[in-house]
Amino acid sequence: MIADPAVFDDEHLPRRLLHREAAVDHLSRAWEPALGGDRAHDVLIHGPPGVGKTALTRHSLKKLTGHVDVQTAHVRCLGKTTAGVVRSVLHDLPGSDPSVNVPREDLCIQLQERVTSPVIVVLDEADGLPSTDALDRLVDVENLSVVVICHNPDEWLSRLDGRLRRRLSFTEFGLDRYHVDELADILEARARRGLPSGVITREQLEAIADKVAGVARKGIQALRQAALLAEERDHSEIESDDVADAFERAKRYILEQNLKSLPFHHQLLYELIRVGGGLQAGELHERYEAVADDVYRGRGQTPVSERSRRLKLSKLEEYELIKVEGVNRHRTYTASDQEVESPILVNLTV
DNA sequence: GGTCCACTGGAATCGCGGGCCG
DNA sequence: CGGCCCGCGATTCCAGTGGACC
Numbered sequence: 001m002i003a004d005p006a007v008f009d010d011e012h013l014p015r016r017l018l019h020r021e022a023a024v025d026h027l028s029r030a031w032e033p034a035l036g037g038d039r040a041h042d043v044l045i046h047g048p049p050g051v052g053k054t055a056l057t058r059h060s061l062k063k064l065t066g067h068v069d070v071q072t073a074h075v076r077c078l079g080k081t082t083a084g085v086v087r088s089v090l091h092d093l094p095g096s097d098p099s100v101n102v103p104r105e106d107l108c109i110q111l112q113e114r115v116t117s118p119v120i121v122v123l124d125e126a127d128g129l130p131s132t133d134a135l136d137r138l139v140d141v142e143n144l145s146v147v148v149i150c151h152n153p154d155e156w157l158s159r160l161d162g163r164l165r166r167r168l169s170f171t172e173f174g175l176d177r178y179h180v181d182e183l184a185d186i187l188e189a190r191a192r193r194g195l196p197s198g199v200i201t202r203e204q205l206e207a208i209a210d211k212v213a214g215v216a217r218k219g220i221q222a223l224r225q226a227a228l229l230a231e232e233r234d235h236s237e238i239e240s241d242d243v244a245d246a247f248e249r250a251k252r253y254i255l256e257q258n259l260k261s262l263p264f265h266h267q268l269l270y271e272l273i274r275v276g277g278g279l280q281a282g283e284l285h286e287r288y289e290a291v292a293d294d295v296y297r298g299r300g301q302t303p304v305s306e307r308s309r310r311l312k313l314s315k316l317e318e319y320e321l322i323k324v325e326g327v328n329r330h331r332t333y334t335a336s337d338q339e340v341e342s343p344i345l346v347n348l349t350v
Numbered sequence: 351g352g353t354c355c356a357c358t359g360g361a362a363t364c365g366c367g368g369g370c371c372g
Numbered sequence: 373c374g375g376c377c378c379g380c381g382a383t384t385c386c387a388g389t390g391g392a393c394c
Contacts, residue, residue, distance in 0.1 A: 083379070099369055101378040281357060308382055310358070328390055329356040 001231040001238075007194030008224035010217065014189060017059045019182040020052065023175060027060040027147075030171045034070045034118040040145040042168045046153040047175035050217030053149045056175065057122050064120075071119045078128035085134035086111055089121055108137050119144045126150040132159055139167045177214030184209040186216060187223050195227055199237040211247060221250035255340045258319040265304055266312045267342040268295060270335065273322055275348055278334035285309065291348070 006012055017024065023045075030041040045053050061072050073092035075085050083104040090107065091097050095114055098107060121138060123129070126148045138144055146168075150156045153172060160168070178186065184206045191200055200223075208226070212218040226246035230238045259270060272287050273279055279287070285306055292303035304312075313333065316322045323334045 081380085099378095100380085101367085101369055103378060304381095305383055306357095307359085307384075311382090314359090328358080330391070331357070 001196065001199060001227050002194060002224070003196055004194045007190050008220055013055060013059055013062070014186075016189070017052075017056065018186050018189065019178060020056055020175070023056055023173060024060055026171060026173050027057070028064070031060075031064055031070075031120065034064070034120070034145075035068055037118060039143050040070075040118055040120055042145050042170050043147045044153060044157075044170045044172040045147065045149050045175065046151065046156075046172070048151065048177060048215070050215040051175050051177055052216050053175055054124055055216075057124075057147055057149065061120065061122070069117065071115075071117065072122070073119070074122045074124060076124050077134075078125045080129070080134075082131070082133040082137065083107055085123070085129070086137055089138070090114065093119065108140075111137070112141055115141050115143050117143060120147060121145070122147045122149065124149045126156060127152065132161070132164060135160075135164060139164065178209070178216060179214065180206055180209045182209075183212070183214050183216060183219050187219055190220060190223060194224075199227070199230070204238060204240070204243050207243060208246070218247075218250060221253060222246045225249040225253065252337055252340055255319075255321055255337055256343075259321055259340060259342055262315070262319070264299065264301060264344070265308070266316055267345055268348075269309060269312055270316055270321055271342050271345045271348045273333045274335035274338060274341070277338075278332055280329070280332050282329070284333060295345075295348075 002008070027043065030043045032040075034040040045057065047053055058074070061074075064070055065072060071093055073089040075088045075092075077085060080088065086104070086107040087098055087102075090110060093114055098110060102110075119141075121144060123135070123146055127150045129135075135146070138146060148156070148170075153174070157170075184202065187205045187208060188202065191205065204226075205223070208219055208222050212222060222243075223246070226238050226242045229242040229245055229249070233239075233242065235242060259267060262270075268291075269284070269288065272284060272291070276283070276287065288303070288309065296303055313322070313324070317324050320336055321340070323336055325332050325334070
């Protein structure tokens with residue numbers, strides 16, 4: 001049933017960006033100086049996850065670079081160090097890719113040298129940066145301007161010191177969840193490109209848009225899962241039970257992708273928590289030690305310390321794979337979705 | 351109130367893998 | 373080639389936290 005799977009990818013950029021006209025205007029005005037070879041204004045975009053902040057910047061940058069000579073870089077900040085951010089910028093700019101062990105200072109010098117005309121750097125998921133250090137380095141570069149994407153603008157701005165406040169000239173705006181009819185338009189456009197015509201009705205699209213409360217990412221994944229369900233059930237078009245069952249599957253799919261992307265240690269901890277049906281910290285460590293020797297054998301890896309496990313547990317929480325409740329010795333870890341299993345750890349016996 | 355203690359998370363430090371340079 | 377230096381994940385150490393129990 002799915003004619004073009006790429007249409008439902010998270011990274012897919014539609015040809016036309018619907019219902020974001022005001023935001024597109026904001027960006028073009030901020031970047032206007034770059035048309036004349038000057039440094040563009042800095043931009044701060046905020047809004048809840050999944051409403052298209054990244055898509056908006058990617059789309060607008062593509063339009064801009066289509067007719068002006070401006071270099072751009074897109075950095076996913078989550079979990080990156082200062083050096084990691086600078087390295088990522090250099091990676092996106094033309095020129096050679098610096099190797100992993102180039103000192104931070106050298107990276108900054110390379111950046112200074114390479115930026116000779118206007119460059120726009122997108123700092124995506126900027127809430128994930130541990131400090132403003134990376135930003136300090138970037139604003140030192142003449143001709144370089146930033147687009148900061150974050151969830152909570154007040155919290156983010158409060159982290160800036162006086163120097164950064166003076167240096168940055170933020171145009172700030174927020175993106176909100178879409179209205180039901182707006183998101184339905186977006187889903188309709190995707191369906192037109194990715195599905196055979198007539199397999200889903202406008203009413204069904206509106207039902208999806210309503211159920212996901214205007215969050216585009218969830219809506220698009222739900223649409224995809226509805227089509228997959230219809231296919232599995234040999235329906236010639238998407239039926240109401242396909243739509244009804246799509247939401248759970250979409251949520252699960254996102255979690256499964258997250259889990260799959262994590263290293264073995266994380267997946268083992270996750271499975272212990274899931275199979276244990278929720279565990280207290282002491283119990284979790286006990287079980288980890290009980291199975292560790294067996295499970296790690298033949299993997300070329302060794303069990304990790306309690307401290308490292310705690311660091312991995314916060315990562316699992318960050319990815320919403322587990323829920324953490326309570327304080328101190330009463331803290332419990334629970335799997336967000338019992339059905340989401342690790343693909344590399346089947347039949348874990350405890 | 352006071353003490354106990356399991357657990358958390360910050361900071362310092364270690365060591366491995368890999369590029370660089372004489 | 374061998375010594376050097378880097379980043380980064382892992383480890384070690386430890387102060388802080390707050391409920392349990394007296």
